[in-house]
Amino acid sequence: MWSIGAGALGAAALALLLANTDMFLSKPQRASLEYLEEIDLKTLEKEPRTFKAKELWEKKGAVIMAVRRPGCFLCREEAADLSSLKPKLDELGVPLYAVVKEQVKTEVKDFQPYFKGEIFLDEKKKFYGPQRRKMMFMGFVRLGVWSNFFRARSGGFSGNLEGEGFILGGVFVVGSGKQGILLEHREKEFGDKVNLASVLEAAKKIKPQAANLASEEK
Numbered sequence: 061m062w063s064i065g066a067g068a069l070g071a072a073a074l075a076l077l078l079a080n081t082d083m084f085l086s087k088p089q090r091a092s093l094e095y096l097e098e099i100d101l102k103t104l105e106k107e108p109r110t111f112k113a114k115e116l117w118e119k120k121g122a123v124i125m126a127v128r129r130p131g132c133f134l135c136r137e138e139a140a141d142l143s144s145l146k147p148k149l150d151e152l153g154v155p156l157y158a159v160v161k162e163q164v165k166t167e168v169k170d171f172q173p174y175f176k177g178e179i180f181l182d183e184k185k186k187f188y189g190p191q192r193r194k195m196m197f198m199g200f201v202r203l204g205v206w207s208n209f210f211r212a213r214s215g216g217f218s219g220n221l222e223g224e225g226f227i228l229g230g231v232f233v234v235g236s237g238k239q240g241i242l243l244e245h246r247e248k249e250f251g252d253k254v255n256l257a258s259v260l261e262a263a264k265k266i267k268p269q270a271a272n273l274a275s276e277e278k
Contacts (some may be wrong), residue, residue, distance in 0.1 A: 088230075088246035089191040096234065096241070099186040101159065104168060104179060113187075116157055116180075117234040121242075121260060121266035123149060125158040126187040127179075128229035130171035133219035134227070134251035137212040141256055142231070143176035145263075161185045164223040185227065194226045195249055208251025217245045230254075233262035236269040 094268060097114035116122045125142055128135050142156065150158055156177035160168055163181055172179065203278035231254040233243035245254040 068073050074229060078199050087191060088248075089189070090244060091190055091232075091241065093234070093238065093240050094233070095190055096187075099182065100184065102181040102183065104163065108181070116155070117236060119121065119236055119269045121154050121236040121239065121263070121268075122232075123154060123156045123177075123263060124187070124232045124234065125156075125175070125252060126182070126229040126231070127160045127171070128227065128247065128250075129162075129223050129225035130160055130167040131220040131222045131274055132225055132250075133212050133217040134208055136171065136174040136219055137217045137251075138231075138253045139171065139175040139215075140252060142259070143174065145256060145260055146176045149263055151265070153268060154266055157224060159187045161188060161227065162223055167222050168221075168235045187232075188227050188229060193246070195228055196226055202249055204252070205250045208249075208253075212251065233259060233266070235266045239267060242266065 075251050099110060100112040101116075102108040102110050103245050116124065121200055123142065123145075125139065128141070130136075139158065146156055156175075158177060158179045159182040160171075160179060161182055168179055182188075223257040228247040228249075231243070232241060232246055234240070235242050242265050243254075243258055245258075
């Protein structure tokens with residue numbers, strides 16, 4: 061009996077150890093500019109307008125957050141962090157946007173106090189691709205996730221369990237015109253935030269479309 065119990069404990073410890081490595085995490089497939097450009101987005105007005113995502117960055121570039129779940133306190137924390145960059149982004153002339161994959165009850169409205177930019181609906185979840193990645197219940201045995209939980213809670217963030225929250229999100233910095241994707245952060249686990257300094261550094265590389273045209277003419 062003792063050997064069986066010890067074996068079970070050893071197996072559980074090994075499973076816990078493996079769950080806290082990146083061995084079983086799905087690897088993100090990088091998006092191309094052409095892929096992002098053709099994504100259909102909708103405004104959140106009473107009479108929504110459908111448009112191609114490239115409108116968001118075509119002239120000035122953009123910083124875009126693909127929100128995993130608006131009611132998630134970890135997502136609200138990251139939204140607030142990105143919003144802290146807005147004064148500097150405004151100086152650079154770079155807009156800040158977010159996309160959500162669903163509109164449940166008042167979740168988007170309740171998310172807006174944390175996010176200081178416009179929010180759009182990505183019904184087909186294309187910003188979460190090209191290959192959608194999910195973190196299921198394995199996330200709750202990862203030490204990094206629990207560390208993120210405590211960090212956000214201690215920062216005063218709270219949330220709820222409304223909506224789909226297993227498809228992982230990310231953050232993009234996209235240059236104007238055909239300048240390309242300057243930063244692509246894919247969430248590897250719940251609460252895996254983008255580095256704000258990297259976002260700002262990428263945003264500083266954005267050339268407004270007029271500047272791009274001028275450089276091409278030369």
